[in-house]
Amino acid sequence: MIKVGNRRTRNTFIRLPWSLYKDDPMWVPPLLFERNTHLSPENPYFEHAACCFWIAYRNEKPVGRISAQIDRLYLDRHRDDTGFWGMLEAEDNIETFQILLNTAENWLRGQGMARARGPFSLSINQECGVLVAGFNTPPSIMMGHARPYYRSHIEECGYGKTIDLLAYIIDANFSHSAAMQMIIKRAKSRVQTRTLRKSQFQEDMNIIQSIFNDAWSENWGFVPFTQKEFEHLAKDLKLLIDEKLVSIAEVNGAPAAFMVLIPNINEVIRDFNGRLLPFGWLKLLWRLKVKYPETARIPLMGVLRKYQESPLGAMLAYRVIDDLQEPTVNRGIKKVELSWILEDNIGMRNIIENIGGSVYKTYRIYSKNL
Template sequence: MKDVTPADATPHTGPADTHGSLRIVKVESRSDLNTFLKLPWSLYRDDPQWIPPLLHEQRMLFSPKNPYFDHATCRCWTALRNGRPVGRISAQIDSLHLDRYQDATGFFGMLEAEDNSDTFQAILGTAEDWNRGRGMKRIRGPFNLSINQECGLLVDGFETKPAMMMGHARPYYAIRLGQCGYVKEKDLLAYAIDTGVEFSNAMKVILKRTKNRIETRTVRKKNFQQDIDIVFDIFNDAWSDNWGFIPFTRNEITHMANDLKLLINEQLARIAYVDGQPSAFVVLLPNLNEAIEDLDGRLLPLGWLKLLWRLKVRRLRTGRVLLMGVRKAYQGTTLGAALAYRVIGDTRQAVVDHGMKELELSWILEDNIGIRSIIEDCGGREYKRYRIFSKQL
């Protein structure tokens, strides 16, 4: 990993930055990282909607094996007040973003803090200084750690639990960011959809008109890497004009494929073809957060057994559409809408067979009116809103 010392490094012995009664400490040792990762437990202990993340997954996020660090640098800090952790933040610079946009923009993420203006000023100021010192003119976030991972700050929908790989926050976070000079750059939406909702008449007409040109099939476990390559080829094309888009690298695709293969059911991932050419896809996963809610972030000693039983035997009532895309050539056309309807519709029976009652479709850009209309036509309702903030440095 670049710029963040890996977890097996020697302990941090350098001086901490100070901000009044606060100490801002760089994450440089295994102990530092544990403190950094466990901070949310103290901040959310009385929030019934917060779901403790799996600590193993959180540690792997900062592992040198994370292919994100092939093209990005990162630094993390924890804020201590009288020796007690009260805030944390990361700062990132992504060379792929800079190569693509040439906008001198760096990032922040992993934001958690007590409801105290000094704490927010101190941790955000530290991330700003780090980015500024590396030539960045603007900072944007939160991203944990990139736009292709968990991103955005929850600003609406605090009363419900987050789906897997989606964040949770306290309502005061957005207020404190505003006080520190941050402004809204983009909102990302999460939709909930009842799996029993019937297709609209308009949707049925579009599907009927295009049925002879579109075929779909499930992802095949025996050819999993080949099918994942097809999925990400479509994704990188379909999303290429979207705000903030960064393509998945070959190493990231392989890494994600290895992770997905453990969770994915081939009936819940589907590729659509137009005239024999792969043109759209959907990847849907059981909502892992539903299965880990009471594990307190730990798989040992018995948490992994509970997780396996819930995934394979009891099954889950909720799922999340993790990835979806329609090739750019068909976007904004009737055929493009039909492709989206087909991959969603053809997956629906498998969803019902797996006992899922509700799906989350996320995240959706607030100004992506086309896909929002399709989701709402399928019965989707916006139930959470996440915000990306930015600030000139």
């Protein structure tokens, strides 16, 4: 095991999945510049978290990697002495998984943690969970991929399921049920919607952050986005965000709900092999302009908590969904992924299933007492 401590070892850490997934047609190589930014001091996550990264070698060849992290915002909120691991990639060998997880656990134990939980790469507001169902399709943008053996090896290392995160798929041109039509009709007198204002991009992103942090605050494992984290995310997504594919709903002129849909660029970057330079940026922009992806993902959605248990909550949710359907179809998008959804978020699951959504991928979070 080698601890990541310089640019050379960080590059090895980032590039390790290429050797593990070279014969997996479903794997999409991540963009190297994005992975480097994710692990660099520029990531505002590190302002409230301590992290360590390791690479496992066999016969001088890198065969696995893992991170361990302690999130002070999480501990301040939940006070349960839980530390996290993530970025897990490894060969199909139980000994490699044991060495990686033991290393992360020992570091967490040394930091005073009583429980290890993962995978989180690096936080709950980023890529998390290990794929345990739905291996026959590529991952959507900002979602993970794994081979089936990850599940069994993690469980052999003493981990048990904590919760599942669900990815739903739905036809973009779904039919409105009679009940949905009635709810939307009633909502139009009480709920106003608008698109994102590119000229006031940061102001609208602040509104979305505020609603998100309120809407998700009682959900399992919640950690709020900091201002810097959300600005960092918005900067990453700005190139991809189409103002017509963002809906903000208002009640009496006050923001109350939102939905953000982004094109699934994994469709168009698979042959980039992780590289945007020297001509990848031009290819990406050209492909987004000439042949828009046929799939998209909704990574961010929220309804203010004060409305969630009321009829107005359903009105707000259905209204933003309805608001985005026409521009989504007009873009040529055929399928939309809604992810991730906590398995115990019955209200949201009912809304998605009522418009024809079905679970097509499952990601699992595991825990183990130290």
